[in-house]
Amino acid sequence: MTDYSKDYSKDFPILEKEIYGKRLVYLDNAATSQKPDSVIRTLSEFYRSDNSNIHRGVHYLSEISSERYEKARAKVSDFIGADDPGEVTFTAGTTDSINQVACSLKPILEGNEVLISGVEHHSNIVPWQLAGAKLRAIPMDEDCNLLPDSIEITDRTKMIAISHASNVLGSVNPVKEITEIAKEHDVPVLVDAAQSIQHLPIDVRDIGCDFLAFSGHKMYAATGVGVLYTSERFSDIMPSRGGGGMIDRVTLERTTYLKPPLRFEAGTPHIAGAISIGAAIDYMQNIGMDHIRKREHEVYSYAREKLLGTDGVTVYGNTDLMCGSISFNLDEIHHYDTGLILDKLGIAVRTGHHCAQPLMRTLGTEGTVRASFALYNTKEDADRLLEGMEKVRMMYA
Amino acid sequence: MTDYSKDYSKDFPILEKEIYGKRLVYLDNAATSQKPDSVIRTLSEFYRSDNSNIHRGVHYLSEISSERYEKARAKVSDFIGADDPGEVTFTAGTTDSINQVACSLKPILEGNEVLISGVEHHSNIVPWQLAGAKLRAIPMDEDCNLLPDSIEITDRTKMIAISHASNVLGSVNPVKEITEIAKEHDVPVLVDAAQSIQHLPIDVRDIGCDFLAFSGHKMYAATGVGVLYTSERFSDIMPSRGGGGMIDRVTLERTTYLKPPLRFEAGTPHIAGAISIGAAIDYMQNIGMDHIRKREHEVYSYAREKLLGTDGVTVYGNTDLMCGSISFNLDEIHHYDTGLILDKLGIAVRTGHHCAQPLMRTLGTEGTVRASFALYNTKEDADRLLEGMEKVRMMYA
Amino acid sequence: MRDAVQDEIIEQFGGLEWLDRYSLLISFGRELEPMDEKFRTEENSIGGCQSKAWVRAYEVDGRLMFNADSEAMITRGIISLLLKVVNNRSPREILDLDLYFLDEIGLKSNLSPARADGLASIIRRIRELAEGEVN
Amino acid sequence: MRDAVQDEIIEQFGGLEWLDRYSLLISFGRELEPMDEKFRTEENSIGGCQSKAWVRAYEVDGRLMFNADSEAMITRGIISLLLKVVNNRSPREILDLDLYFLDEIGLKSNLSPARADGLASIIRRIRELAEGEVN
Numbered sequence A, B: 001m002t003d004y005s006k007d008y009s010k011d012f013p014i015l016e017k018e019i020y021g022k023r024l025v026y027l028d029n030a031a032t033s034q035k036p037d038s039v040i041r042t043l044s045e046f047y048r049s050d051n052s053n054i055h056r057g058v059h060y061l062s063e064i065s066s067e068r069y070e071k072a073r074a075k076v077s078d079f080i081g082a083d084d085p086g087e088v089t090f091t092a093g094t095t096d097s098i099n100q101v102a103c104s105l106k107p108i109l110e111g112n113e114v115l116i117s118g119v120e121h122h123s124n125i126v127p128w129q130l131a132g133a134k135l136r137a138i139p140m141d142e143d144c145n146l147l148p149d150s151i152e153i154t155d156r157t158k159m160i161a162i163s164h165a166s167n168v169l170g171s172v173n174p175v176k177e178i179t180e181i182a183k184e185h186d187v188p189v190l191v192d193a194a195q196s197i198q199h200l201p202i203d204v205r206d207i208g209c210d211f212l213a214f215s216g217h218k219m220y221a222a223t224g225v226g227v228l229y230t231s232e233r234f235s236d237i238m239p240s241r242g243g244g245g246m247i248d249r250v251t252l253e254r255t256t257y258l259k260p261p262l263r264f265e266a267g268t269p270h271i272a273g274a275i276s277i278g279a280a281i282d283y284m285q286n287i288g289m290d291h292i293r294k295r296e297h298e299v300y301s302y303a304r305e306k307l308l309g310t311d312g313v314t315v316y317g318n319t320d321l322m323c324g325s326i327s328f329n330l331d332e333i334h335h336y337d338t339g340l341i342l343d344k345l346g347i348a349v350r351t352g353h354h355c356a357q358p359l360m361r362t363l364g365t366e367g368t369v370r371a372s373f374a375l376y377n378t379k380e381d382a383d384r385l386l387e388g389m390e391k392v393r394m395m396y397a
Numbered sequence C, D: 001m002r003d004a005v006q007d008e009i010i011e012q013f014g015g016l017e018w019l020d021r022y023s024l025l026i027s028f029g030r031e032l033e034p035m036d037e038k039f040r041t042e043e044n045s046i047g048g049c050q051s052k053a054w055v056r057a058y059e060v061d062g063r064l065m066f067n068a069d070s071e072a073m074i075t076r077g078i079i080s081l082l083l084k085v086v087n088n089r090s091p092r093e094i095l096d097l098d099l100y101f102l103d104e105i106g107l108k109s110n111l112s113p114a115r116a117d118g119l120a121s122i123i124r125r126i127r128e129l130a131e132g133e134v135n
């Protein structure tokens, strides 16, 4: 029997903090997660004893750093079920990963079409626009759930780019159904896993996607680092960035490039950050991704049901499989006001458009209050949120 | 009187390390510098007590993180003499900074010409090639010193991109003379300050450049973060990356962007990394950049003169103002062998082409041994290097 | 220099807990005259805040009158205080004003440009409008 | 399975300090027959090392003979040891070989793909060449 009552918050130093005299209830995990002690210590111990630049270094520290960096790559590869660590590139984050794909494929995308959804984060919208593609959204039902059966792929559709889980609604999108349809038309699929990698077990072979993007800082690791999985099928696409570490031979006239993953890692990478992703994966795998999912689901559903049962609250989105975020508004009360008062009660939520303006327009609001959960959140945290909202309503009564 | 004998290595925990039973002599600073305790502690304390995503957060931690991030930006702005913090963008590193400029200006560069030098790092070569520009090198003398008087600017010259200091030779290039010539022809200038920011006081107004790029990890700060200074004159260029945080309004049809610096910072930035640059600047400014320069110069010149006075050693490059790197080879001994043996003596140097293949061809070698210095290196370190080289020679005698 | 309007606000907020301060701001916000729809233009709007906000100014006998609004009630409350302080002064006086009350009633952090409520932008706009009238 | 050639190498290096091991490798490197210029082709060259290296194989009576070279003397020394171990064996034998001597003489870290000497790539190439002969 798994123990759902274990208090993981003890592993996260910042959660001991009091804000305005109250224990911090951190529900802004979709923006960024907190870091376990093991990750923070990995980072400082790296700088204290192993730090060096990697690749081609002839000296001891460089060897150790290179090995630790490559071990982190292998760990990510296992964690997402890639065929080979060569399919894993370290980037600066989800946004960076998606921009790299959009930039590499620009010659194909320009003037053509990228299929996205109506719940996408700006980071999965703007890069495609900058690459010169037209965007079309897969139809959704009234709960903002994608309707894969309504996908229309034309000759001009050169990419399907879909978030695995919505950062606003928490709904998990049917990415596997989508890749199956895409395969029939031989259209590549990019999955934005920024909001799922920390909540659900992920297997790129099972999903069948060609690209997968996520951020370290949302999965208990450092800021400034992320991952781009690129299926071996796309190993020879042009790198989008040039610099040290990714070239075979450089002349002023002509340059040839290495194979992936180095091909896609121009310049000195975020070595400590990559290693911190390895440490974060260790932390999560020690608990177990299945356990994390079940535990989070319990707290998430509890909070969601309580919110749905509260008068005067609009909760957005609704589907079978959800994780992470819950978005809502209190009737007649601006999301910003709600957030501001919750803050003074020690409850950290995010308010606004959550970098998803097209979705906000669909929801008919300028913004929402978003409570987003991580493995350390408890039903008690949910109760604190609900009490806080009661307080907000009283202040406006 | 400044005290040049102070042992700054005490501030850097890794330098207490023994490698193969010998005190580590770290002379691979051009690849990456070590981090002072104050920077390492800033990083872990940030994650332990302030970590949050920034911008538009309504809660306490988000406010603190945002303020610390913006304070770091202001500190960088002061450090390089920018007119306004809005001219400072945090990037993933020098390579990333240069790629962003090349990508933003691609419409202007494509099919036209970028003037570089023959001593450039691949990171200041390949991005321009990827942007579709032709490269031409400013003529050099036999010591690989640029000859600004021989600069030829044509109608097709759309950018001059020059390293401030060579990562191989240590020679400081006449960037100010170059910007003056460039101004006459209204050609923008990018200065790659990856190898100067940690050694010399830098003032972008004095240099007169339009762009300045450097990396945090080479200036005592975290990996995965860098800076791009963009003169206000170029504040309206197209951002090269899209995503959260840099947009004003997004629709599937059309997106409008914020002003710099946010315009150029798509996605969650390396918040902890930016703050670590602030801490590194504090560390350097406490010592004083002038003091650092003088102190380093003393050690650097000592090492260089000793090397020049040693039989059977070829030292590359030679000019009045030098800093950081010294490149050399032992006659008849492959640079890799030299590096390998020095390593076992506890001396970390880098060997190979140092991401500067065009320069290697000019020097007529496949690679060099490079010893590169930082503020914590001493004459004793230089002596260890020289003793080590004597050992290498004996082993090959 | 101390200023009677600001001192009065400080006295009202003196010693209140955070939630009581917000309750007071909410009631000030409710009292604030809404800005006429026709003035809620792109030109009068303020960027950089999570809740939309608008500011405009008009002159009456050499003194400036401000009219401002926001979608969020607490921001409306702050705006309402701000207008009590700046309204009906000469442009020069406005530019010379030290808005110390914000600090003293605990809203100093709202002055950071990184703040979501955009108070810093609203104040900047007020100053710009006053500056436009000085010459 | 222990193997006489490897055991002999291990004995030679046994108990030596690092610098003495390198001296020994240098002398092995010096003894290594240089590869004929005509075989130093793109096809025979090994990527991923700091010093250029080349490997080729040829068959003699069902056994493989390797010929390899590097610009760096210590790498030549390691190559020389490696060839002593792999030369003159059947392709099957080569594929089954456990190169334990590298670990035991302290060169295990050279097997990491991140290593600048490319030893890992050289061994991979040797295996590939043997594999090509198995069927």
Ligand SMILES: Cc1ncc(COP(=O)(O)O)c(C=O)c1O
Pocket: A244, A266, A267, A268, A269, B030, B031, B093, B094, B095, B096, B121, B123, B124, B163, B165, B166, B167, B192, B194, B195, B215, B217, B355
């Ligand atoms: C002159 C120069 N430019 C650019 C770079 C690239 O810096 P980074 O790898 O931090 O992006 C380096 C670092 O090696 C350098 O020395």
Ligand SMILES: Cc1ncc(COP(=O)(O)O)c(C=O)c1O
Pocket: A030, A031, A093, A094, A095, A096, A121, A123, A124, A163, A165, A166, A167, A192, A194, A195, A215, A355, B244, B266, B267, B268, B269
């Ligand atoms: C679904 C989704 N995609 C992309 C991103 C962008 O991630 P990052 O800011 O780490 O690049 C986010 C984070 O907010 C997200 O939620």
